[in-house]
Amino acid sequence: MKVAATVLETRDMIRKWKQEGLTIGLVPTMGFLHEGHASLIQKCREENDKVIVSVFLNPTQFGENEDLAAYPRDFERDMMLCEKMGADLIFHPEPEEMYQDSCTFVNITALSDNLCGKTRPTHFKGVCTVVSKLFNIVTPDNAYFGQKDAQQLAIIKKMVKDLNFDIRIVGCPIVREEDGLAKSSRNTYLNEEERSAALCLSKAVREGQRIISMGADSEKVLGPMREIIEKEPLAKIDYINVVDALTMHPVERIENPVLVAMAVYIGRTRLIDNFIYGEE
Structure with a gap:
């Protein structure tokens, strides 16, 4: 496995391949x-001759007063996991390598208006910009994203279609801890009491899945999910919504495939979880 810190070195290796x-x-x-990232690398390994993992803490997708400075980092550990999962190359640039007096950004409308985009208004501009740059640098045939970030996945798919990237986007299932909590780098922020409290998210997901499978409108699904979260003293709801799985627009009647998504603060840590109902 190789590690490249520059765009030029990365492009040279990919050109040869x-x-x-x-x-x-x-x-x-x-x-x-x-383990969630490991599942993406494993899927990528199964479907491609060469596997590139980018490890880049992108500053442009963090807003003011968000957790960029505190976001956990451990590149030695990252390298060990990538090598174990069979990666061929890690692209690990510094911010100065990716952004040099930049005045060009990629934005998306409509799909970013709700859910995380509503409370983090600059977030998806940063996501779309850095993913576009990675696509231009790596020129992959296939790219892999986790379903936990469901709105991000929908936005990336739409961006690829709108901007005519010749790339197949592969969504991979949420990976959970044994007790149900969705795997997240931010889980490390939680103390023991908060870690236990965070299980209210997966409990709400399971209850939502149970109710929606019996046939129900959006509010009949969301009401019991909110109750579960609100019973947890350490939890504060950012949002819990039912949206169209493609457009991310809120829906009242569940007719087309829908995404049921939530963001919840456990103490000061913002966690997300979701499930999809119906065939996309």
Whole structure:
């Protein structure tokens, strides 16, 4: 496994691989990798000749007063996981390598108006910009994203379609702890009491799945989910919504495939979880 810190070095290696007719897969990450990232790398390994993992803590997707400075980092641990999962190359640039007096950004409308985009208004501009840059640098045949960030996944798919990237986007299932908590780098922020409290998210997901499977409108699904979260003293709801799985627009009647998504503060830590109902 190789590690490249510059765009030039990364492009040189990928150019050689493409001249050999090899397929390229990309797993974009912000580092501090866990089993969820490992599942993406494994899927990428299964489907491509060469696996590139980007480890880049992207500053442009963090707003003011968000946790960029405190975001966990452990590149040595990241390298060990990538090597174990069979990655061929880690692209690990510094911010100065990715952004040099930049005045060009990629934004998306409509799909970013609700859910995380509503409370983090600059977030998806940063996501779309850095993912576009990674796509241009790595030129992958396939790119892999986790379903836990469901709105991000929908936005990336739409961006790829709108901007004519010749890349297949692969969504991979949420990976959970044994007790149900969705794997997240931010879980490390939680103390023991908060870690126990955070289980209200997965409990709400399971209850929502149970109710929606019996046939119900959005409010009949959301009401019991809110109750579960609100019973937890350490939890504060940012949002719990039912939206169309493609457009991210809120829906009252569940007719097309929907995304049921939530963001909840446990103490000062913001966690997300979701499930999809219906065939996309």
